[in-house]
Amino acid sequence: MNKIELLAPAGSMESLIAAINNGADAIYLGGNKFSARAYASNFDNETMQKAVDYAHSYNVKVYVTMNTLLKQNELREALKYVGYLYEIGVDALIIQDVGLISLIRDVYPEFELHASTQMTIHNAEGALYFIEKGMQRIVLSRELTLDEIKYISKDLNIETEIFVHGALCVCYSGQCLMSSMIGGRSGNRGRCAQPCRMQYTLQGETLGERKGYLLSPKDTCLVEDIDSIIKSGTASLKVEGRMKKPEYVAGVTRNYRRAIDKVIVNTKFDLHKGRNELAQLFNREGFAKAYLYKNVGKDMMSYNYPKNTGVFIGQVTNSGEVILEENVGLGDGIRFLDDGFTLSKILKNNQEVKEAFIGDKVKLFPTGGYKKGYKLYKMSDKRLYDELKEDLKPYKKKINLVGEIEFKVNAPLCIKTKFNNKEYKVYGEIVEPAENKPLTRERVEEALKKSGDIPYKFDKVFFDVFDDGFIRIASINNLRRDLFDKILKEVSGYRRRRNEEVPKAKNIKSAEELGYIYSCITKEQLRALVEEETVKNIALNVFFSRKNTALNKEDLKNLYEQGIENKNIYLNVPNIIKGEFNYIVKIIDELTPYIKGIITSNAGIIKLFKDKLFIIGDYKLNIFNKEAAEFYAEDVDISSVSLELNRKEIKELMKDINCKVAVNIYGKTELMVSEYCPIGSTFGNKSAKKECSKSCMKDTFTLIDRMNESFSVLADNSCRSYILNSLATNLIEEVEELKSFNISSFRVDFKDECYEEVKEILNQISNKKKNENVKYTKGHYRRGVE
Template sequence: MKRIELLAPAGSMESLIAAINRGADAIYLGGNKFSARAYASNFDNEMMMKAVDYAHSYGVKVYVTINTLLKESEIKEALKYAGYLYDIGVDALIIQDTGLINLIQKTYKDFELHASTQMTVHNGEGAIYFTEKGLSRIVLSRELSLKEIKHISKDLGIETEIFVHGALCVCYSGQCLMSSMIGGRSGNRGRCAQPCRMEYTLKGEKTSSKKAYLLSPKDMCLIDDVEEIIKSGTSSLKVEGRMKRPEYVAGVVDTYRRAIDKVIYKQKFDLKKGRDKLTQLFNREGFSKAYLYRNIGRDMMSYNFPKNTGILIGKAIDKNEVLLDGNISIGDGIRYKDDGFVLGKIIRKGKEVKEAFKGDKVKLVPSGYKKGDLIYRMSDKKMYDELKDYVKPYKRKILLQGELEFKVGLPLKLKTKFNNKEYEVLGDIVEVAQKSPLDMSRVEECLMKSGEIPYKFKKILFNTFEDGFIRISSLNNLRRELFEKISKEETSSYRRKRFKCDISEKKLKIGEDLGYVYSCINKDQLKALLEDNTVKNIALDISYTKHKGALNIEDFKNIKNKNLFFMTPNIIKEEFENIVKQIDEVLPYIKGLITSNVGIISLYKDKLFIIGDYKLNLFNKEALNFYREDIDIPTLSLELNRKEIKEIMKTVDYNVAIGVYGKTELMVSEYCPIGSTFGNKSNSKECNGACMRDEFTLIDRKKEEFKVLGDNRCRSHILNSLALNLVEEIKELKTFNISTFRVDFKDEKYSEVKTILSEIKKLKKSENRVYTKGHYKRGVE
């Protein structure tokens, strides 16, 4: 069985040290800019170099995340930063922004690039597309099943990385605009405000309501599935947690290291103890296996408590006593309801004790709990004290065998082998012993010390040893010099010198000017569009055929004198072949596609006219250029503001689209809050179709209502509470050289479509309707 990489998070130098001490093969971390964990401590340039050198001295790889979308004003600085990382020997970059990929490949052709999970690679065709674009590794979407991971990793032979532990987003990474649209903090730029961890009410027009943390998933934990994951052919098992404490990193990495070594080297490891340890470190009402076995229901979610739950260890039988269901110690962190304390005293049978055990009746001090309260242990002091020890630098040692020549009248000679290289140093001259010669065991004892260095001798071979004398400090200096020589050579071997690559210009597609392009999902919307003679371009979305009045394949065949487009879902997994069959069936009737699915783009780039959808997250000119071989008209991200759009378009000489009307899709998820709340209780794909019998909205704490739509694959789509409406900005957008305008209808009725068409003709919004301008004025952080 092949060696598999255990990839650990580091939000600080302490976390990096802890991860290396506990056996990580690689570390991923962020600089103080352009990282999707903007609120982690992260590393400035000086600390980054120290981190890289420290890791490399252990042979541990370092991947740096530049996994945010970059504004036109930022991309040159990001490229310069990538150059610094290139110089200091970073092993690879994890990137989201395709514009930065484009520039790095022009500038540092041999810099290894990994596709971030923010790029939403979730099918084989998409993985192939980015691999052919020069990315060495694909960090797959968390939503993939074991079968899908195996198909991409083993069957297609693509190097992949998957998350195995930690926080789980309810929306596909890279597709979430919820934090951005409702609060201006973009998850795509590392500043997510985590609206998924808030409480919501799900309400149907005909159905009762349910209030809970409906969008808050449990953390994923795949400790029991390590063997099957390794067999899938993936290359790297990734732990999430750059915002977590070093002790958390040490504990999780240690547990997965042992689980991996149990599979590969048949070492002993108690999985139950490992699972219990992970649960104590952090859990949200337990764990889930994410989507590894296609489980998509309520068991994935922490409906009652969105934060760390801890472990239930007892119940208050009155205000003074707790009946324990687990062990506790002084210094443990305790929670009851939303309150908590650090345990200062334990009183059992009237006496203070340092610890108590399952079945004991005890008083916990300070108290405050009431009869009936459940008592949780949030942190285990004993475990954390043990884990703190692994935060110490150089605790992990690389064991070497030394060879010493100790000959009177000659310099000391110490040598060793490391990484198939031989290292040798000479020391002071061994003198004739005036009194007692230096004992061999004393020499050996001195050389087998270590200190602040990764290396340590496990054995010393004496090639020559004569009775003689040398100062102990000389032995210490000799050992230190040899180890420092190894460390310096090992770390410097990763350094690079920048050079500029010369690559030919790409052949660009030049898309024609289409004016307005309208999309719709039901027959009432289509009827309104067909009745308007000014409407020339219509995209049909047939992803909702289970719903009454939804469009279907036959609608393409019945429309005359219009430019028709097939609008694909953003997410296409096991239904990929079926979507391709649908496209092929309507080929005679359509002008092209509207899609943000790179797998579909890859398949049809040379066959059909393609409009790239806004979920491609095109944030800068270089991102547009990345797709210009393959897309006829790219649609700009909806997170850009007026100034940023204008800046991009200054030097763009081809047709670019922008969305001017529509309810923005805030989230798309394999999990469906409707089915999980009002449908079947199981985790299976089988559903009772609750979403088709009623219309549902999610209501937040500010009483904003977000429409929830379920598609043919039982994925849920959460729409913004207000429709984007930029009809009054169209004149200005035309002066920026924008010539194609997207108008998307999702839940609008026939009369609303008519109203919007009228507004577009007048370039004037209706006074009695409430809309949003999205980010056009404000932009995102």
């Protein structure tokens, strides 16, 4: 059985201590900047060093999250911070921005780098691509199945990390622009406003509507699947929760520690009790197994309540009593509807009790607010939280050592021990001949087995020599502390050396200027583009939809065979490709004679075709800075910059750049892409047990939010869903300014536009002026993101 790492979150020093006390092998945490949990407490430099030293004193590794996209003017500060983390001994960095990765590879080549789940690595070729780029570990997308995890981890022998517990994003991490486009708070910058936890109405033109928290997944809980997960070959099991309380971190960590130990060393673990405890700590209408077993339907969603649900304890009867389905005690937090109270009195058989148990018929106080028929939930368990609070005490956990003692008259007292396969030895005062009563072995052993605010403790003591002698007990205590301090100083005080190198020259692919590149997904859109003489570059997405209006590979071949003069044909390849990867590669190979190149942000596709085809990188590559553009320019001919940059940031990115980039000037931004399909799940009753009714092929759907904004919802050939922005971004009038930044390639993407709307946009491009009678957005071009 391979060694497995339990990786716990820490949003504070208390959480770090709680995780270590409960058996975490490694901790991930964030600094004050560059972390994807910008609203967590996080660690300033002083606290960060204390955290690293404390963790290392227990042989626990520390990974620091720098998993946000970085603007050009932030890179210098970010690299300086990397240097600080390097020097204080941080074990690895978890990173999203490839520009920062490129700089770290040059300046700190020995620093271990982990590819964040924000990098959306979700297939084998993508994992191999980033391993070849210098990543030591891949944090896989949460959407992978157990078989996919096994193939990447075991069959390809790639070090991977997967999430086993906690909140699940409905969109692929790193691909979500919903919070950013709606409210300017970028999930890629650690400031997600969680629009997925809001209430929506999904409306079909003919099939009616459904209302609820349609984008809110249940939390993941894989504590029952630890055996299978360990056998998959993954290296690390990650618990989500840097925003959670220390007690949550303590409780979740201890249950996964016990589950792992049950598999690895055959210790006992009450799985039912553990799962109940996890549910009490936090759940959203129960738990789900995410995508581990291909369950992508409504079974994984919390449609009715997006927050912590608590544990159901019973329904109020006619008499105002409750027949308990869970134990309760004084001080527990109780919820009904959106209200609640702290339990101050329990009446059982008209007598006050401090606690009551399953099956008891009780009255709970205060009774004001809840009525007959109300369902009551226990939101917090006082006994459990009091128990977990004990785990927040520093140095509660002890590492047991074996001491060897030389207690020899007329010689210095000597204590030695082994830790991490290294011997440590200290000498103290001279042991004097006993004038009266000599010290006993028991008294010396008692003094040696003491332990204060330090991780180490002697649980066994052996005497190599023991004479009838005397030494002050205070001297023994001091020498024991000296030995432990010596170990602590070496283990937790470890520092790396600064190792700067000259940045290496990059092998940039040469690229031609393209002008405008138009993408389409329907036959009518294609017809409108072909009719326009000024359109020279057309990209067809033949993978997107099963509707009869959708493009297919024959449409692309026919377009080529028509021999349309002066038109270049490209293939628009999906950015997310999982089980259908080999099929899509086969189609690209089949269509290669008919196309000039491809558009994609899928790293696996880029890896396979970088030396075979002209590649235009899609905007979901999340290019925020010049270094990121040049990182991909080794393999991509033209990269599209992120839609989250404003004009000043684009201008800054273009200074002294050594590669070609494109800017999207028109299109409905893809806000979310998900393995979960709200159409099939809410209209088709899609679950793990029932087939999809293919409602997406029968109707047109929009998602309506609480502000009455409407977002188109589309589904592709692989039953993935896409949510588009309510308004199309239109930067047609900004093209001249963009040209002044030395940009000469412009993307125009059509998704749900009809023939007439495509014609309208082509007319606007021709006239260099947008239609004032149609409502558009400039996206982030003027405002940008935090």
